[in-house]
Amino acid sequence: MLRRQLALAILSLAMLFAPLARAWGQDDEITPLSEAALDRGLEWLARNQGAEGNWGSNDLGLVSMGALAFLAAGHAPGRGKYGREVDRALEYVVSHAKPSGLLNVSDAQRDMYNHGLATFVLGQAHGMTASRDRRLNRVLDGALKLIANVQCDDGGWDYKAHRQKNGHDLSLAVMQAKALRSAVDSGLEVPPEVIDQAIKSVRDHYAAKGDRRASEAEQMKMPGQFTYSRGGGGGTIAMAAAGVVCMQEFGQYDDWRIGKNMDVIAAAVKEVPKARERNGSMPFDAYTLYYVGQALYQVNGDPWKECYPLLREYLVTAQVMDDKNAANHGAWHDHGAKTNGHVGGREGQLYATSVGCFILAIPNRYLPILQEGKIESFRQKAKAGQ
Numbered sequence: 001m002l003r004r005q006l007a008l009a010i011l012s013l014a015m016l017f018a019p020l021a022r023a024w025g026q027d028d029e030i031t032p033l034s035e036a037a038l039d040r041g042l043e044w045l046a047r048n049q050g051a052e053g054n055w056g057s058n059d060l061g062l063v064s065m066g067a068l069a070f071l072a073a074g075h076a077p078g079r080g081k082y083g084r085e086v087d088r089a090l091e092y093v094v095s096h097a098k099p100s101g102l103l104n105v106s107d108a109q110r111d112m113y114n115h116g117l118a119t120f121v122l123g124q125a126h127g128m129t130a131s132r133d134r135r136l137n138r139v140l141d142g143a144l145k146l147i148a149n150v151q152c153d154d155g156g157w158d159y160k161a162h163r164q165k166n167g168h169d170l171s172l173a174v175m176q177a178k179a180l181r182s183a184v185d186s187g188l189e190v191p192p193e194v195i196d197q198a199i200k201s202v203r204d205h206y207a208a209k210g211d212r213r214a215s216e217a218e219q220m221k222m223p224g225q226f227t228y229s230r231g232g233g234g235g236t237i238a239m240a241a242a243g244v245v246c247m248q249e250f251g252q253y254d255d256w257r258i259g260k261n262m263d264v265i266a267a268a269v270k271e272v273p274k275a276r277e278r279n280g281s282m283p284f285d286a287y288t289l290y291y292v293g294q295a296l297y298q299v300n301g302d303p304w305k306e307c308y309p310l311l312r313e314y315l316v317t318a319q320v321m322d323d324k325n326a327a328n329h330g331a332w333h334d335h336g337a338k339t340n341g342h343v344g345g346r347e348g349q350l351y352a353t354s355v356g357c358f359i360l361a362i363p364n365r366y367l368p369i370l371q372e373g374k375i376e377s378f379r380q381k382a383k384a385g386q
Contacts (some may be wrong), residue, residue, distance in 0.1 A: 010206040028309065029363035030187045031067065037316045038073060040330030045069055045350075046085050047326060053088025055350045059106050060093050061114035062343070064121035064349055067093070069357035071121070074366040076128040090125055093118050094139045100159050101142030111161040117174025123182030127368035144183050147176050148194045151258040155201030164375070165289040169228050170205040173198060174291065178369070181249035185368045195250060202246040205239070205259050207232030220256050237339070240264045241291035248298040249369075260267040262303050264296055269307040272337050275318035280333040283314040285341040286348075286355040287334075297370065308362075315356050332356040 045066055049055055054063045067089035075082035078091060096105050104111045122140045126133075144151035148276045151157060156167015157176055167173065177198060180190050208214060226243025228234025240261040247363035269292065274282045282289050293311060296304045314337070320328045332355075334341030334348035343351045362370060 028305065031312070031316075033316050034312050037319050038357055038360040040319065040321075041353050041360070042070065042073055042075075044080060044330035044353055046082055046279075048350075049085055049088060050056050053085070053090075053092040055346070057347050057350060058096075059110070059114060059347065060096060060103050061110070061117040062347055063089055064114075064118040065358075066350055066352035068121045068124065069354040069361070071124055071128060072080055072358045072361035072364065072367050072370075074361075074364060077125055077133070078129070090122070090136065091309055093122065093128075093254040094136055097139045097142065100161070101139075101144075101146035103139075104142055104161075108161075109159045112147075112157045112159055112172050112174055113163065114178045115143065115146065116157075116172070119147065119179035120175070120182045123179060123186050123188070124367050126188075126368060127182070127186035128366070131244060136263075137198055139322075140183070140188070144179070144188060144190065147179060148191050151176075151194055151197060154204070155197030155199075167201060169234070170202065170226060170239050170242055171204070171228065173202055173358065174246050177202070177246040177249045182369055198246075199250050199252060202226070202243060202250075203255075203257065204230050205243060206260075207235065209341070223260060223263070224257070225261050226257070236288070237265060237268045238288040238291055241288065244295040244299065246293055247296070256342075258299060262299055264293070265292055266290075266303050268311055268338070269296075272310065272314065275314045275337070278318060278321050280320040280328070280349075280352070281318045282332055282334075282336045282352060282356065283311050283338070284336040285334055285339040286332075286336075286337050286352040287342050288336065289359060290355045299363050311359060315360060319356070324384070 049061045049066070055066055056064060065084055069243050070082045070086045074080055075086055077083060077086050095105060097103055102111060103114055104114040106114065110323040119140065121145065122136060126136060126140055144162060152163060152167040153165045154167055157172040158164055158168050159172065180195065180198070184190055205226050207227045208219040208222040210222040211218070214222070225235050225240040228236065228239050244258050244261045244265070245268045247258050255351060269283070275281065284292060289311070296307050315332065316333070320331050329352070331349050334343045334352040341348060341352070365371060
């Protein structure tokens with residue numbers, strides 16, 4: 001309990017002094033134009049949310065992303081300009097939790113994808129409010145237990161919420177990694193063996209660009225990256241970033257694979273052409289951008305300093321500006337300058353605009369998971385709970 005109260009006090013101070021922090025050296029992270037773009041994006045989300053709080057979508061992952069955009073900008077449940085919008089979105093997610101703890105009511109093939117994302121966002125909301133929402137806490141507890149219960153024997157997860165011998169791919173592991181880290185940061189308990197198995201699974205998704213039978217010492221000298229599947233298939237920018245995020249979330253800061261993947265990520269960001277028109281495009285598709293932004297922030301240093309301004313300026317320049325069309329003004333669409341999108345139509349706008357706002361809001365450091373400082377032993381902290 002004491003740890004949770006201390007975390008909330010630190011978060012409150014961070015939100016109070018954020019404007020001063022910008023004046024003391026974050027000018028290279030936040031600009032007047034990026035703040036204006038963030039405001040327009042949040043206004044789009046608020047304007048298009050609807051009374052049910054779900055933006056007309058039954059996809060709990062996408063609805064959670066809408067809530068995350070507000071949370072990242074400092075609008076906690078019941079607090080801030082958009083506190084009511086946050087409450088609506090979270091209420092929609094919580095009210096659709098299944099008795100098993102599963103947070104998915106759309107296609108069963110999206111069970112653990114949506115579940116991990118929704119659990120992560122609920123964990124962030126839990127960590128940003130001093131009030132005890134017993135219902136949210138109960139749903140969050142059930143969601144975390146489900147993640148542990150359906151973890152596959154190899155440490156990964158399948159798309160459907162059931163336990164089996166082998167997990168499916170890295171895109172599912174990163175969703176659960178963020179959910180587990182979010183829970184631990186908020187003082188909730190996670191079985192340490194779940195973390196140990198997950199770390200091993202993520203490392204199994206790394207592939208060196210050379211002899212795959214090479215020893216680890218030899219692989220350290222080769223280029224390589226995290227891939228969608230074991231064995232080297234699906235070496236995308238999204239998976240490179242997802243693997244880095246997993247390692248960082250699990251406290252594996254010194255893992256040699258992180259640097260290899262950051263080389264891949266930084267090179268890809270620097271190759272993105274500058275935005276030329278306000279067509280709502282993104283530097284990458286929304287899914288890729290979501291993880292690229294987090295990987296850069298978490299590793300920090302030169303990759304963050306050199307690459308984040310490029311992502312920020314692209315979003316600012318390409319955001320739709322159309323005062324005569326409220327349906328589009330302030331939005332982004334799920335298609336990137338170098339990658340194709342995954343979600344189309346109105347849901348694609350919701351997804352992309354949520355991610356765009358999240359990326360622009362990262363330097364505010366309002367989310368518990370974005371508070372600076374390393375967890376020296378994620379495993380010990382998970383075991384301690386509280």
